[in-house]
Structure formats: C-alpha cells, structure tokens
Amino acid sequence: xxxxxxxxxxxxxxxxxxxxxxxxxxxxxxxxxxxxxxxxxxxxxxxxxxxxxxxxxxxxxxxxxxxxxxxxxxxxxxxxxxxxxxxxxxxxxxxxxxxxxxxxxxxxxxxxxxxxxxxxxxxxxxxxxxxxxxxxxxxxxxxxxxxxxxxxxxxxxxxxxxxxxxxxxxxxxxxxxxxxxxxxxxxxxxxxxxxxxxxxxxxxxxxxxxxxxxxxxxx
Numbered sequence: 001x002x003x004x005x006x007x008x009x010x011x012x013x014x015x016x017x018x019x020x021x022x023x024x025x026x027x028x029x030x031x032x033x034x035x036x037x038x039x040x041x042x043x044x045x046x047x048x049x050x051x052x053x054x055x056x057x058x059x060x061x062x063x064x065x066x067x068x069x070x071x072x073x074x075x076x077x078x079x080x081x082x083x084x085x086x087x088x089x090x091x092x093x094x095x096x097x098x099x100x101x102x103x104x105x106x107x108x109x110x111x112x113x114x115x116x117x118x119x120x121x122x123x124x125x126x127x128x129x130x131x132x133x134x135x136x137x138x139x140x141x142x143x144x145x146x147x148x149x150x151x152x153x154x155x156x157x158x159x160x161x162x163x164x165x166x167x168x169x170x171x172x173x174x175x176x177x178x179x180x181x182x183x184x185x186x187x188x189x190x191x192x193x194x195x196x197x198x199x200x201x202x203x204x205x206x207x208x209x210x211x212x213x214x215x216x217x218x219x
Contacts, residue, residue: 001084003088004084004087004088004091007088007091007092007095008023008091010096011023011026011091011095011096012096014096014097014100015096015099015100018100019099019100019103023096025099026095026096026099026158026159027153027156027157027158027159027160028158028159030160034156034158034160034161035160037156037158037160037161037164038160038161038163038164039164040161040164040218041152041160041161041162041163041164041165041166041167041168041215042164042165042167042168042171043168044165044168044211044214045164045165045166045167045168045169045172045211046168046169046171046172046176048169048210048211048214049168049169049172049173049176049177050172050176050177052203052206052207052210053172053177055203056195056200056203057189059195059199059203060191060193060194060195061191061193062189062190062191062192062193063189063190063191064177064187064188064189064190065187065188065189065190066186066187067178067184067185067186067187067188069184070184070185070186074185075175075185075186078174078175078182078185079171079175081182082167082170082171082174082175083167085170086163086166086167086170087163089118089121089166090149090159090162090163090166092121093114093117093118093121093146093149093150094114094149094150094153094159094162095159097114098110098111098114098150098153098154101113101114102154107151107154110150110154111147111150111151111154112147114146114147114149114150115143115144115146115147115150116143116146117146118142118143118145118146118149118150119138119139119140119142119143119146120139121142122138122139122142123135123138123139126138140208141207141208144208144209144212145169145211145212147212148165148211148212148215148216149162149165149166150162151215151216151219152165152215152219155219156219161215161219165211165215169211
C-alpha cells in the first residue's frame with residue numbers, strides 16, 4: 001500500500017506541474033456510470049477467463065477440481081494481493097502519465113505507447129528476459145491487454161473500467177485458476193494433458209483478442 005500512496009503523490013506532482021490539474025482528472029470520483037463500468041469489467045473478465053479455461057481443459061480431457069486446502073482466508077489474502085498489484089499497475093500505466101500523454105499526443109499514440117510500455121514491463125515481472133520466444137509471446141499478450149486497458153481509460157475518462165477488467169482477469173487467472181506466482185489456489189487441474197494443434201491455436205487467439213474486442217465495441 002505504501003507504493004500506491006507514493007504513486008498517488010507522484011501522480012499529483014506530475015499533474016500539477018505538467019497540466020495544472022489534480023488527481024480528480026483521473027476519474028476517481030465514483031458515479032453510477034463508473035461503478036457500473038467497474039462491475040461490468042470485473043464480471044466480463046472473470047466470465048471470459050472461465051470460458052477459456054474450461055474450454056481448453058475440457059478439449060484436452062482435463063477437469064478443474066476445488067483445492068480442499070484453500071480456505072476463505074487464503075482467498076481474501078490472495079485477492080488482496082491481486083488488487084494491490086492491479087492498482088499499482090493501473091496508476092503507472094493508466095494514471096497521470098497516460099492522461100498527460102493523451103493531451104500531448106492524442107488518444108491513439110498515447111494508448112499505443114502505454115501498451116508497449118505495459119508489454120515490456122511484463123518481460124521483467126514474468127521473468128522471461130533473455131528468452132526471445134517467451135518475450136514475444138508475453139509482449140503480444142500483455143501489450144494487447146495493455147492497449148485494451150488504455151483505451152478503456154481514454155474512452156471513459158476514468159480508471160474504473162480498466163481496473164475492473166484488469167482485476168477480474170488477474171483474479172480469475174491467478175486466484176481462481178491457479179495460473180500465476182501464488183501457486184495452487186482455488187481450482188487446480190486434475191490432469192496434465194495439454195491442448196495441441198489447431199484447437200490450441202484457436203483457444204490461444206481467442207484468449208488474446210476476445211475480451212479486447214468486447215471492450216472495443218462497448219467503449
């Protein structure tokens with residue numbers, strides 16, 4: 001939380017000196033529309049991830065089972081960790097810097113730059129630096145989602161939709177389906193079969209572009 005408070009302070013400084021504005025321009029004030037966007041983004045991201053994971057595991061012949069050692073306290077702790085990490089990234093990539101970039105460069109250029117930075121950042125957070133193939137895959141996946149988050153902010157002039165999408169997606173991946181740095185969480189696969197061939201490619205493409213397409217048409 002200390003890091004987030006420091007980010008807010010730095011954001012205020014940047015907005016004050018470069019735009020003569022304050023944190024209110026980031027759309028923090030909750031409204032009926034912004035709260036709807038937050039909830040819609042969260043639910044849509046969770047449902048989309050669930051469809052992709054269950055489709056992939058079902059086609060491969062695997063199934064997800066509930067981790068009996070995972071408690072409600074574990075869920076709360078893991079969810080809190082995800083939320084803090086999401087807010088940290090949102091304030092960096094969709095906060096004051098993106099707001100200023102949009103005013104200076106326009107929406108398209110600013111969002112593309114934000115997406116590129118988001119993709120490069122995940123080379124380090126995912127620990128794939130030095131592996132060209134993994135770097136390309138991570139950059140494409142996180143860059144596309146970074147573009148989606150950036151446009152969600154730019155079109156709604158608020159962090160609520162991008163945060164809902166981001167938190168929903170990360171919660172589903174990391175906590176619900178145990179695909180992340182926290183290890184086994186709520187659901188774990190009961191087999192090790194992997195989807196291969198054309199089906200694997202189709203599911204992979206859908207995972208990358210499905211949610212961004214929905215967000216594009218919604219905004």
